[in-house]
Amino acid sequence: MLILGGGLAGVACAHALGDEGVAVTLVDRNDYHQFQPLLYQVVTSQLPAEDIARPHRTIFADYPSVQVVTAPVKAVHLIERSLVLSDGRTLSGSHFVMAAGARPNFFGVPGAAEHTFPMYSVSDAERLRLHLQRLLHEVMSGATTAEGVLDVVVVGGGPTGVETAGALAELMQALHESGRLARPGRITVVDRGPALLAPFSSKAHHYAVTKLAEAGATVRLGVGVSAVHPDRVEFDDRSVIPAHTVVWGGGESGAAVAQNAGPGPGRGGRLDVRPDLTLARYPGVYAVGDVANIPSHDGDALPQLGSVAQQSGRWAAENILRERRNEPTKPFSYKDKGIMAMIGRNAAVAEVGKRHHEVQGPLAFAAWLGLHAILLSGAHSKADAFLSWAWDYFDRDHAAFIEASSAPQRIAWSDDEHDEPHISLERHDLTIRSPATPSGDNHG
Numbered sequence: 001m002l003i004l005g006g007g008l009a010g011v012a013c014a015h016a017l018g019d020e021g022v023a024v025t026l027v028d029r030n031d032y033h034q035f036q037p038l039l040y041q042v043v044t045s046q047l048p049a050e051d052i053a054r055p056h057r058t059i060f061a062d063y064p065s066v067q068v069v070t071a072p073v074k075a076v077h078l079i080e081r082s083l084v085l086s087d088g089r090t091l092s093g094s095h096f097v098m099a100a101g102a103r104p105n106f107f108g109v110p111g112a113a114e115h116t117f118p119m120y121s122v123s124d125a126e127r128l129r130l131h132l133q134r135l136l137h138e139v140m141s142g143a144t145t146a147e148g149v150l151d152v153v154v155v156g157g158g159p160t161g162v163e164t165a166g167a168l169a170e171l172m173q174a175l176h177e178s179g180r181l182a183r184p185g186r187i188t189v190v191d192r193g194p195a196l197l198a199p200f201s202s203k204a205h206h207y208a209v210t211k212l213a214e215a216g217a218t219v220r221l222g223v224g225v226s227a228v229h230p231d232r233v234e235f236d237d238r239s240v241i242p243a244h245t246v247v248w249g250g251g252e253s254g255a256a257v258a259q260n261a262g263p264g265p266g267r268g269g270r271l272d273v274r275p276d277l278t279l280a281r282y283p284g285v286y287a288v289g290d291v292a293n294i295p296s297h298d299g300d301a302l303p304q305l306g307s308v309a310q311q312s313g314r315w316a317a318e319n320i321l322r323e324r325r326n327e328p329t330k331p332f333s334y335k336d337k338g339i340m341a342m343i344g345r346n347a348a349v350a351e352v353g354k355r356h357h358e359v360q361g362p363l364a365f366a367a368w369l370g371l372h373a374i375l376l377s378g379a380h381s382k383a384d385a386f387l388s389w390a391w392d393y394f395d396r397d398h399a400a401f402i403e404a405s406s407a408p409q410r411i412a413w414s415d416d417e418h419d420e421p422h423i424s425l426e427r428h429d430l431t432i433r434s435p436a437t438p439s440g441d442n443h444g
């Protein structure tokens, strides 16, 4: 059994197969699983990067039948159910599960790939944190007095953009209120559409705008980004915002390796799967999580959400086990737990359960917490450590604590201190944690 990708989908699939003692090889370019919902906590120094990057070898320590290979995959051959690693090795399996996730989609906007900070991986978040930290030090030490150095444009008004904008606005406000920053950076979130948090209700749209405004951020809707330069963003209404930091939360498409795999990619560059998560014309091949267009009951594809990834990964494993027993596979049935977003401390919005019952504020935060504890449980057994960190985060008088340069409070996972992920920053090739032992290539 071969799985490409050790994110929420791949890990859930490998766990379910490993539980049955099935031999599994899981391949990922990183030696760790990354928990994307908490990336913006890394950006604003609320959490160190290693707290949301859990080594695969720890995750599978109690799964002797699961073997992890750390290497970038350069090609996939679906008919043979095999993949080619960057060092030329080929691996194959009786079944193949594509769980390679997604990548940022810049929609061809000139300069976006070169000059923005996408928010998809731990190294993306760490790179943005270090960039902001450098700018903050320059301003606080008086090394630069230029206006607008700390201004940030966040592209995309979905949950990623809104959560990041909210956290950055709070950071700026706290530094200003504590007297460390005379002029806080202006945070502007822009979206081409008419509302923030589009998949949510209109009440939530309004709530998000209000909460961001309270935190000091500006919202611009109905305007698209036409070009990004190192020091400014141009919009299609010919307006320009000077900014040295542009965060890209403007969209994503299926992982590159899936787009070149054979079947023409469907909507969003993702692989269209049948209701049982298999790929038509490729026996024994499944696609799950963000890399797949998974049909829902109403015919649309399910959204790219952690719970969809986790549940579909597990379901693919169950269908593989059925195939091994010569039983028919079953169509994927998604248990919708709702959608939620944290706009800042004390400002969360959630639509809970299948009926998307609307809640806001502390209740929404509690829902957010519950869902994230379930998602994290795939990689961490200590959900209570996460819950106590998160309650503290929610409750804390943040003005005294937030500082981009300080050591953030850790989640008390009580891991073995040697068992840490090897995170390196691709674009700047800056290693932030030296590996204790040699490992495979982290980034392809």
Ligand SMILES: Cc1cc2nc3c(=O)[nH]c(=O)nc-3n(C[C@H](O)[C@H](O)[C@H](O)COP(=O)(O)OP(=O)(O)OC[C@H]3O[C@@H](n4cnc5c(N)ncnc54)[C@H](O)[C@@H]3O)c2cc1C
Residues within 6 Å of the ligand: 004, 005, 006, 007, 008, 009, 010, 027, 028, 029, 030, 032, 033, 034, 035, 036, 037, 038, 039, 040, 071, 072, 073, 074, 099, 100, 101, 102, 119, 120, 159, 160, 255, 256, 257, 288, 289, 290, 291, 304, 305, 306, 307, 309, 340, 444
């Ligand atoms: C900023 C952000 C915030 C989010 N917040 C939420 C939230 O609050 N709630 C929620 O439900 N969902 C949230 N999501 C969505 C959720 O995180 C994803 O739906 C989920 O993580 C997808 O899991 P996956 O396993 O399909 O893909 P991923 O987690 O992306 O895993 C894919 C894996 O494949 C590996 N891989 C890819 N290509 C190769 C290759 N060529 N060679 C080797 N390895 C490869 C990658 O290294 C990666 O480990 C958020 C997403 C982002 C980006």
